[in-house]
Amino acid sequence: MSGDEAALKACDQRTNLSVAASYQAENGFVAAVGPTESERAAYAFLPRTPTDSTDTHLVEFAEAMRTVAKALRQVAEGKAAAQAEAAEWKCKYELEKAVNTHKHHSVIKGCSNCVKDKLEHLASKLTLETASADQTGCCGNHGICSRQILQDQCPEPNRKLDDTIVGKKAPFRLSWGCNEDKNGQHKHDFVSFEKGDITTAERSNKQILLKWESPPQTVLFVTKPNSNAVHALCSEMVRWLKEHHNMNIFVEPRVSNELLTEDSYFNFIQTWDNDQEMKTLHTKVDLIVNLGGDGTVLWAASLFRGPVPPVVAFSLGSLGFMTPFSSEKYRECLDNVLKRPFTITLRSRLQCHVIRDAAKDEIETEEPIIVLNEVTIDRGMSSYLTYLECYCDSSFVTCVQGDGLIISTTSGSTAYSLAAGGSMVHPQVPGILFTPICPHSLSFRPLILPEYVTLRVQVPLNSRGQAWASFDGKGRIQLGPGDALICSVSPWPVPTACLMDSTTDFLRSIHEGLHWNLRKSQAPRD
Numbered sequence: 001m002s003g004d005e006a007a008l009k010a011c012d013q014r015t016n017l018s019v020a021a022s023y024q025a026e027n028g029f030v031a032a033v034g035p036t037e038s039e040r041a042a043y044a045f046l047p048r049t050p051t052d053s054t055d056t057h058l059v060e061f062a063e064a065m066r067t068v069a070k071a072l073r074q075v076a077e078g079k080a081a082a083q084a085e086a087a088e089w090k091c092k093y094e095l096e097k098a099v100n101t102h103k104h105h106s107v108i109k110g111c112s113n114c115v116k117d118k119l120e121h122l123a124s125k126l127t128l129e130t131a132s133a134d135q136t137g138c139c140g141n142h143g144i145c146s147r148q149i150l151q152d153q154c155p156e157p158n159r160k161l162d163d164t165i166v167g168k169k170a171p172f173r174l175s176w177g178c179n180e181d182k183n184g185q186h187k188h189d190f191v192s193f194e195k196g197d198i199t200t201a202e203r204s205n206k207q208i209l210l211k212w213e214s215p216p217q218t219v220l221f222v223t224k225p226n227s228n229a230v231h232a233l234c235s236e237m238v239r240w241l242k243e244h245h246n247m248n249i250f251v252e253p254r255v256s257n258e259l260l261t262e263d264s265y266f267n268f269i270q271t272w273d274n275d276q277e278m279k280t281l282h283t284k285v286d287l288i289v290n291l292g293g294d295g296t297v298l299w300a301a302s303l304f305r306g307p308v309p310p311v312v313a314f315s316l317g318s319l320g321f322m323t324p325f326s327s328e329k330y331r332e333c334l335d336n337v338l339k340r341p342f343t344i345t346l347r348s349r350l351q352c353h354v355i356r357d358a359a360k361d362e363i364e365t366e367e368p369i370i371v372l373n374e375v376t377i378d379r380g381m382s383s384y385l386t387y388l389e390c391y392c393d394s395s396f397v398t399c400v401q402g403d404g405l406i407i408s409t410t411s412g413s414t415a416y417s418l419a420a421g422g423s424m425v426h427p428q429v430p431g432i433l434f435t436p437i438c439p440h441s442l443s444f445r446p447l448i449l450p451e452y453v454t455l456r457v458q459v460p461l462n463s464r465g466q467a468w469a470s471f472d473g474k475g476r477i478q479l480g481p482g483d484a485l486i487c488s489v490s491p492w493p494v495p496t497a498c499l500m501d502s503t504t505d506f507l508r509s510i511h512e513g514l515h516w517n518l519r520k521s522q523a524p525r526d
């Protein structure tokens with residue numbers, strides 16, 4: 001029995017005894033019946049518990065319990081803070097490791113600085129508000145602020161065989177609109193305190209434009225399986241891209257087999273054999289072409305745990321919140337995307353770590369699990385309520401008692417979180433959604449928290465049942481009492497090409513996909 005449980009039991013016993021003793025004393029049969037062990041304890045207690053003070057003792061007891069609860073919460077908060085800090089350090093370590101790996105890779109190629117710059121730019125989470133002027137001059141072109149984030153023009157003396165097949169990645173530039181202030185100076189800082197006055201800088205137009213610096217050369221196809229229509233379209237598009245744009249084509253191993261079985265014409269397509277090769281895809285692929293529904297976009301994103309190339313998603317599913325392009329017009333669309341600047345939505349992702357109680361608070365050594373929609377913690381097969389303690393950084397948020405909890409990105413806000421009563425949020429709003437599933441409480445409204453926080457969801461040691469975490473609806477992991485899940489925004493967003501722009505596409509998807517706020521118009525007055 002733990003110290004807390006012992007304290008609880010002692011308080012409980014004390015209260016029961018005092019109530020029993022006073023009842024017996026008041027009813028005059030204490031002396032008539034032979035004393036049992038508990039009665040003897042009650043007699044011993046009697047001098048200290050006057051019969052008229054039962055209520056006082058109950059109040060004292062409640063206060064003692066509050067103190068115990070407060071102490072326990074403080075301990076848990078301390079633990080949460082330490083673990084959140086550990087998670088943050090782990091993320092920093094992983095980022096640093098990634099930078100070093102790429103640095104090493106590029107030293108071999110004789111180009112250390114450019115790749116390091118690339119990663120450092122990306123690692124800064126594309127913090128566009130605080131970007132410093134680049135060589136072409138910030139706000140140089142008609143108030144459009146731009147930063148070159150990918151530049152790969154260094155000589156590569158030791159190219160590997162597959163590099164010669166694939167060629168090097170096409171450099172591109174990201175631009176976003178911004179307003180200039182009276183002096184023609186654009187304020188990069190989000191908050192300024194010139195002359196002691198706190199002000200937020202004018203909001204920039206955060207619609208981001210991607211412009212290739214040289215033509216992209218390599219496309220990866222990610223396609224929905226078990227669909228004849230998708231397969232036929234994929235083989236037609238691969239042919240077209242090869243014949244009209246002379247592109248290098250990557251496909252998944254499954255699709256490679258299908259295409260090669262179909263026709264030896266497809267001998268030029270490339271694929272990968274193992275996870276290690278898959279992990280280097282982002283260094284070869286300029287663009288991802290996605291054929292399927294939202295689930296296929298989730299799948300494509302899951303292939304890239306680090307940087308993700310821009311995704312052009314053709315709608316071949318039923319809803320299509322993240323798939324704005326029509327497959328009928330694929331030639332026109334791909335011509336545009338390959339040759340002209342196009343707008344993108346930067347969709348943030350969440351990185352999740354599981355901490356096992358048995359592992360003495362150390363984060364599981366495996367890499368973080370990255371989600372584009374959400375991580376869900378639910379009760380699985382258990383018929384008990386889930387009981388989850390939630391912390392935001394080191395502050396206690398709440399205990400979830402219900403079917404579970406969804407921690408969602410803004411892109412995921414139109415998926416499971418929406419079904420559980422969460423708000424729909426524009427994908428470029430920097431936030432994390434905290435949405436309960438069937439909470440057994442009348443007042444548990446969903447929350448939206450800022451993107452910079454670390455969330456921790458803990459299954460308490462005295463939980464009646466297990467909890468289960470699933471990631472974008474897949475890969476369920478069991479969480480036992482004492483286990484915890486830690487989530488924060490990943491530094492690697494998914495850039496998806498827009499049909500129009502981020503806002504127009506978002507509103508279109510909620511109108512067309514969900515018939516949002518569709519109502520017959522009120523009849524005019526007679």
Ligand SMILES: NC(=O)c1ccc[n+]([C@@H]2O[C@H](COP(=O)([O-])OP(=O)(O)OC[C@H]3O[C@@H](n4cnc5c(N)ncnc54)[C@H](O)[C@@H]3O)[C@@H](O)[C@H]2O)c1
Pocket residue numbers: 293294295296298317318319320321322373374411412413414415416417419471472473
């Ligand atoms: N009650 C629910 O609404 C519910 C339950 C479980 C899972 N889901 C969602 O399904 C997702 C997995 O999708 P899947 O395609 O692999 O499974 P799936 O094939 O079961 O499809 C689930 C549906 O969710 C839609 N969807 C997925 N992501 C979306 C998004 N960001 N915005 C709007 N709709 C979206 C899909 O278009 C599809 O119609 C999970 O991430 C979760 O969000 C929803």
Ligand SMILES: Nc1ncnc2c1ncn2[C@@H]1O[C@H](COP(=O)(O)OP(=O)(O)OP(=O)(O)O)[C@@H](O)[C@H]1O
Pocket residue numbers: 222223224225252292293294295296297298299316317318319320
């Ligand atoms: N390349 C892939 N490899 C393996 N599984 C995939 C791949 N692409 C998609 N899937 C899975 O196939 C399922 C269906 O895909 P998707 O959601 O794109 O199609 P859909 O259900 O027809 O469309 P919608 O989601 O719009 O209703 C999803 O569960 C998804 O995870």
